[in-house]
Amino acid sequence: MPLLTATAVTKKFGGLTAVNNLDFEIEQGSIASLIGPNGAGKTTFFNCIAGFYQIEAGQIVFDGQPIQRLRRDQIAHLGISRTYQNIRLFANMTAMENILVGQHYHLRSSWIGAVLGTKSVREDEGRAHREARRLLRFVGLQNKGDLLASNLPYGDQRRLEVARALANKPRLLLLDEPTAGMNPAESQQMTEFIRHLRDELGTTILLIEHEMRVVMGISEKITVLHYGQKIAEGTPIQIQTDPLVIEAYLGRGSAGTAGHEATAIPALEATQGGASAGSTPASA
Amino acid sequence: MKASLIERLTEGAIATFLWLLRVAVVLVVVVGSALTIMSGRYSLEVYVGLVVSGLTLGSIYALIALGYTMVYGILRMINFAHGEIFMAGAFAGYFVVTASDKLGFLNQGPVTAMITIVVAILVAVAVATPIALLVEKIAYRPLRNAPRLVPLISAIGASFVLQYTFRGFFGPGIYSYPTVDFLDQTLPISGVIVRYVDVIVVISAFVMMTGLYLFVMRTKLGTAIRAVSEDKDTAALMGIDVNRAIVTTFGLGAAMAGAAGVLYALLFRQVFFLTGFVPGIKAFTAAVLGGIGNIPGAMLGGLFLGQVESIGPTLFLDGFNVPSPNQLKDVIAFTMLVLVLVFRPSGILGERIARSRA
Amino acid sequence: MTVTSAGMPATGTAPSATGSAPAMPVSFQRRVIRTGLLGAVIALYLCMVGIVPIFNARPLVQGVISLGQAALFLSLFATGFVATRRVAESSSRLIADGAIAGGLSGVALSALVLVGSMVDVRAFMPNASPVLYGILTFNLGTVGFWIPMALGAVLGGLAGAVGLASPRLRRSLFVGLISLFALGLFAGLIRTPMLALPVDELARLLFASDGLTLIGAVVVLVLSVGLHHLQRTRRLDRQFAALPPSQRRRIQIPLIALAAVFVLVLPQGLGSFFAQVIAIVALYVMMGLGLNITLGLAGLLDLGFVAFFAVGAYTVGLLTSTAEFGIAQWPFWAAVPVAVIVAMVFGAFLGLPILSIRGDYLAIATMGFGEIIRILAGSDLMKPLLGGPRGIINIPKPIEVPPDSLLAGPNQIYYIALIGAALIAFVAWRLRASRLGRAWIAIREDEDVAEAIGINLIQTKILAYMLGAAFAGLGGAVFAALVGSIFASSIQLMVSINVASLIIVGGMGSIPGVIVGAIFLIGLPELFREFSEYRFLFYGIALIAMMQLRPEGLLPSRIVRREFQHGGGDEPPESSTSPLAL
Known part of the structure; x- marks a missing residue:
């Protein structure tokens, strides 16, 4: 049974239909990707799942429960965590505090207990700090817990955001362009990290990604969106050979009218080799 | 689901409480009105009189509200100092009307009185506009990209500076506008008492509002203002001078507020350094009521608030035998502000911006 | 004296931005005049809003200068200072520029005195009174209308001259003036408890019932400049920060205890x-x-x-x-x-x-x-x-x-x-x-x-x-x-x-x-x-x-301060470099 099922989801902004009649499923424990040109509705769909947007039509079911009418915090409580395309850490909190606040739902101490400093609250806080340190280590930020989030280098900020999302013990993790702005080495590292997450914690992962090397390397299923509609879905190999996808990325006949599309071509081509290279560590 | 019982109970309690609040408000309004009307304590004439004074007051609120709504539309900030611009206009008008009175010109007849009023309004506009532009330049412009609370705090600061600058310049005393005989005369209509001051206030307000509306809808600069309100960045890309549009917006709002200051002072016949505060907040209420960012909305909101404030105390509260209900007219206005923000933040005509999420 | 609005911002800001750019006499002049006019507006504002006349009632240094006068002088001085700030010029030119800017502000005040002697606007502007004119002319009345002008020029020129001093001297001077100002303001608050203690003679020597005495002013000036100098040469704060935490605590605890005792006994004997x-x-x-x-x-x-x-x-x-x-x-x-x-x-x-x-x-x-x-x-x-x-x-x-x-x-x-x-x-x-x-x-x-x-x-x-x-x-x-x-x-x-x-x-x-x-x-x-x-x-x-x-x-x-100190975040974070050093 799929962990998340979206049926005929539609989201409109005024006259613009950002997500149009989209059906989507993700299997428990898998890694899936959403790709598509800019403005294809990928992030909008994320926002619909995470409760940032109310959808006009359709249904989103997570673990047997419809979630499209729930508030963001309720969705988070069910076990969906996310990161953001443009990193949104709590800039004036330390790395440690960012992760601690991420555990909000799993801590039970009341405010009166906190004021009085009761034993249960101290234990709760102790557990939370241990867990936060474990997560910091897990994402490789062990010495940086006391730094303000805004003072971390870019790559560390991305990893901290993932750690904050993990603090909620999610069953489904939504990663919005986790390798954006990273150099090839860093994004290779991030790819490894994502796979590690799934293998180690069993977290189901859905990511939006532009970097085809990453997408083709780790996804078990890829869904291609174009103008809010699903135009293809399948394994990396299937997607790379799908004529509709190639057309969406290259444009019909013309060699890319917009700058972004032009840059997408080499990325797509590069994956031919990248897919096999990327899959080696997984089998190892 | 792990959500604790307490949290779910709290959620239920919140929802129930909000419903009870709605019911209570409706009950007070309906039962209060019914009791008042059945008591037969007031004749129809009284009610008509209240409607007329509500219309007068409401059109002044509408004029001030335009400034709030336009600035909010273009900068998404509450121009808290707007009430002080209004006060500056009232002060400027005072000096013109007093000078005219001293020269023996004011009460020569309706024509000289009207000339004086027109000159007072023009001077008020000429004084209020540069003050508003100065405030914009010093207190708001450097903060255009700051988090929302920062310009609001700066605006509160600007409001104090203006109030206490006027207090320092002109002293803490209350200045009484000279009597304009013509304004106190009533229209020759039997049954209702309508003074000329009501007529003049309402007509001037409507002329100015129409002028503003036409300016914003028909001129090139007005179109630029609307474009910048929609999307600052795109407007800038299209070659629109965003800064000019913003400054014009402040100027227009200030001009309306300055004129409103004179009209308000003609109606209440006094001005002092705190004159702007309460009408300012009420006009803001009117802007929110009509849907902030929306020009016709502000006009509608102002008129509506004027009516509620004028009729409300008598109609809603008198039936409950509340002593001196008129003391509570501001309570009604402020309650309405809170209720609108809570239950219909989009206002009568506006879009939903007051809530953090759609 | 009008400046073209189009050219004004560009030429006006250029020298201040580049600092030591080659001399541009025209724009310098403009900058001086602009600052002078701004200073005039501020000086007039201070007078008309009532700060100068009303604060005149409280002496800063008994018999020498009142708070109101201090505010006025400060505005004239600041005008000269701002007009000559960050301009690389010959010393005589700096002083002249400062004097022009300050003088220009003074002219506005002189005009106020003259106009005020002809028209009485006290009915609606209570501060435009003979009291104010008296302060502006040192009680000479209309005959002394030239005084604000001269005063502005002198103070502005002085400010230009201060610009010539070494930054260190300038800072000491400012510290001295600020201490003078603060102690003058709080004189009454400090004096009252001192009178109750055995140091009442000292209190009478240094403080008047309001403000400092002349001797007190000199003592404060000398002490504060001296302390500032000491702090700058010895770097007490850095010495303190360099101490190991245990020693730091040894200094901190008595200080905190002292502060606590101070807070506790504060209201006693204050009246x-x-x-x-x-x-x-x-x-x-x-x-x-x-x-x-x-x-x-x-x-x-x-x-x-x-x-x-x-x-x-x-x-x-x-x-x-x-x-x-x-x-x-x-x-x-x-x-x-x-x-x-x-x-x-x-x-x-x-x-x-x-x-x-x-x-x-x-x-x-x-x-x-x-x-x-x-x-x-x-x-x-x-x-x-x-x-x-x-x-x-x-x-x-x-x-x-x-x-x-x-x-x-x-x-x-x-x-x-x-x-x-x-x-x-x-x-x-x-x-x-x-x-x-x-x-x-x-x-x-x-x-x-x-x-x-x-x-x-x-x-x-x-x-x-x-x-x-x-x-x-x-x-x-x-x-x-x-x-x-x-x-x-x-x-x-x-x-x-x-x-x-x-x-x-x-x-x-x-x-x-x-x-x-x-x-x-x-x-x-x-x-x-x-x-x-x-x-x-x-x-x-x-x-x-x-x-x-x-x-x-x-x-x-x-936490907020930390963010502002680390600011750009381009420095390597401490914890990543220090573990080896420790």
């Missing part, structure tokens, strides 16, 4: 006026700490603080008063918890509907609540219950003591407010490091993300609002006991504005910030009657300046 003032400051510190939870931690700008203040005050009044409207005649201590709880319940009821409103709207909505409560308190509707304008009187003191006791009068309120402040600070500190405190800060930082992390916004915000309300209620309760009565006229929007401003100016989320904010924004106006008329003018200027220069406040909380 009833000063005791009243510091009791009010302590009360505002307490209320500031309370609102700091709502505003500093959770980021909710609550301008309706006075609503809960009123609830607390009236609850205590009703429960304890032995006069007309009292219903129970309880002791103060039994009524306080009830007042706090009632205020908290009010906080819940008022907060629930509005907390989903966005920040700036919330501020206005809460202000609406404050006004509603204020109007209701004074209305005929509530008169049978709350006494309307006549209020509730005969609220007993919390502790009945003989009048010569250490706890007499406002002193006991001071101590109660201190205890309250300590309590609130403790609660805030504990909560700051708890699940709830982190959730508050997360909401303050980014509401959307906080919710997506699983934080229930309404429930988290309502707790912050209720705690703020509870502490406001406590403030109201203590206030009622301080005054001994509660009237509708005590319930003013001003209370909300005072509390919010002192937090914003002092530093959001920071306890020392609240204390500093309360001393500056509450203590000063209470201490000086002249100030109190201008309190809100200074508030306004402080709020505007603060938002542009230091939106984080004078003494921001540790």
Whole structure:
């Protein structure tokens, strides 16, 4: 049974239909990707799942429960965590505090207990700090817990955001362009990290990604969106050979009218080799 | 689901409480009105009189509200100092009307009185506009990209500076506008008492509002203002001078507020350094009521608030035998502000911006 | 003297931006004239708004200079200073430029004197009086109309000359002047307790009843410049920071103990006026700490603080008063918890509907609540219950003591407010490091993300609002006991504005910030009657300046300051480099 099922989801902004009649499923424990040109509705769909947007039509079911009418915090409580395309850490909190606040739902101490400093609250806080340190280590930020989030280098900020999302013990993790702005080495590292997450914690992962090397390397299923509609879905190999996808990325006949599309071509081509290279560590 | 019982109970309690609040408000309004009307304590004439004074007051609120709504539309900030611009206009008008009175010109007849009023309004506009532009330049412009609370705090600061600058310049005393005989005369209509001051206030307000509306809808600069309100960045890309549009917006709002200051002072016949505060907040209420960012909305909101404030105390509260209900007219206005923000933040005509999420 | 508006910004800013750019005589001249005109506007403003004439009544240095004169001189001096700042020029040119700019400001004042001698506008501009002209002309009257001009030129030229001095000398000079100013202002406050101690002779030597004596001024100037010099050469703060933590603590603990003792004995021997003032400051510190939870931690700008203040005050009044409207005649201590709880319940009821409103709207909505409560308190509707304008009187003191006791009068309120402040600070500190405190800060930082992390916004915000309300209620309760009565006229929007401003100016989320904010924004106006008329003018200027220069406040909380120190984040983080060094 799929962990998340979206049926005929539609989201409109005024006259613009950002997500149009989209059906989507993700299997428990898998890694899936959403790709598509800019403005294809990928992030909008994320926002619909995470409760940032109310959808006009359709249904989103997570673990047997419809979630499209729930508030963001309720969705988070069910076990969906996310990161953001443009990193949104709590800039004036330390790395440690960012992760601690991420555990909000799993801590039970009341405010009166906190004021009085009761034993249960101290234990709760102790557990939370241990867990936060474990997560910091897990994402490789062990010495940086006391730094303000805004003072971390870019790559560390991305990893901290993932750690904050993990603090909620999610069953489904939504990663919005986790390798954006990273150099090839860093994004290779991030790819490894994502796979590690799934293998180690069993977290189901859905990511939006532009970097085809990453997408083709780790996804078990890829869904291609174009103008809010699903135009293809399948394994990396299937997607790379799908004529509709190639057309969406290259444009019909013309060699890319917009700058972004032009840059997408080499990325797509590069994956031919990248897919096999990327899959080696997984089998190892 | 792990959500604790307490949290779910709290959620239920919140929802129930909000419903009870709605019911209570409706009950007070309906039962209060019914009791008042059945008591037969007031004749129809009284009610008509209240409607007329509500219309007068409401059109002044509408004029001030335009400034709030336009600035909010273009900068998404509450121009808290707007009430002080209004006060500056009232002060400027005072000096013109007093000078005219001293020269023996004011009460020569309706024509000289009207000339004086027109000159007072023009001077008020000429004084209020540069003050508003100065405030914009010093207190708001450097903060255009700051988090929302920062310009609001700066605006509160600007409001104090203006109030206490006027207090320092002109002293803490209350200045009484000279009597304009013509304004106190009533229209020759039997049954209702309508003074000329009501007529003049309402007509001037409507002329100015129409002028503003036409300016914003028909001129090139007005179109630029609307474009910048929609999307600052795109407007800038299209070659629109965003800064000019913003400054014009402040100027227009200030001009309306300055004129409103004179009209308000003609109606209440006094001005002092705190004159702007309460009408300012009420006009803001009117802007929110009509849907902030929306020009016709502000006009509608102002008129509506004027009516509620004028009729409300008598109609809603008198039936409950509340002593001196008129003391509570501001309570009604402020309650309405809170209720609108809570239950219909989009206002009568506006879009939903007051809530953090759609 | 008109400058073309198109060319003005470009040419005007170019020299200041490049600093040592090749000389551009025309634009220099323009810059000088522009600054001079601006200075003229400011000098005229200072005169007409009443700062110069009204503050003239308070001497800064007895018989030498008054506060009003100091303000005027400072504006002229600053004009010259700004006109010549960051300009690389010959010394004679700098002095001349300063003199021109300062003189230009002076010309405006001279014109004011001349016009004032011809037209009497006192009927509507009370400050344009012979008193002002007397100050401007050193009591020479119209004949002395040239004096402001000359004064401006001299002070402006002096400012230009100061620009020539080495930065170190300049800084010492400024420190000296600032110390002079501060001690001159607080002379009365320092002198009173000194007179009661064996150092009364010294007190008389240094301080007059208001302001410093001439000898005192010289001593202060010499001492402050000397200390500043010492600090600069010895670098005491760096020496201190370089000490190992254990030794640092050895110095810190006695200092903290000393400060604690100082705070405890502060009201003793100050006299009833000063005791009243510091009791009010302590009360505002307490209320500031309370609102700091709502505003500093959770980021909710609550301008309706006075609503809960009123609830607390009236609850205590009703429960304890032995006069007309009292219903129970309880002791103060039994009524306080009830007042706090009632205020908290009010906080819940008022907060629930509005907390989903966005920040700036919330501020206005809460202000609406404050006004509603204020109007209701004074209305005929509530008169049978709350006494309307006549209020509730005969609220007993919390502790009945003989009048010569250490706890007499406002002193006991001071101590109660201190205890309250300590309590609130403790609660805030504990909560700051708890699940709830982190959730508050997360909401303050980014509401959307906080919710997506699983934080229930309404429930988290309502707790912050209720705690703020509870502490406001406590403030109201203590206030009622301080005054001994509660009237509708005590319930003013001003209370909300005072509390919010002192937090914003002092530093959001920071306890020392609240204390500093309360001393500056509450203590000063209470201490000086002249100030109190201008309190809100200074508030306004402080709020505007603060938002542009230091939106984080004078003494921001540790975490906010840390962010500002690390700033760009281009330095390598300490912890990644230091482990090996340690």
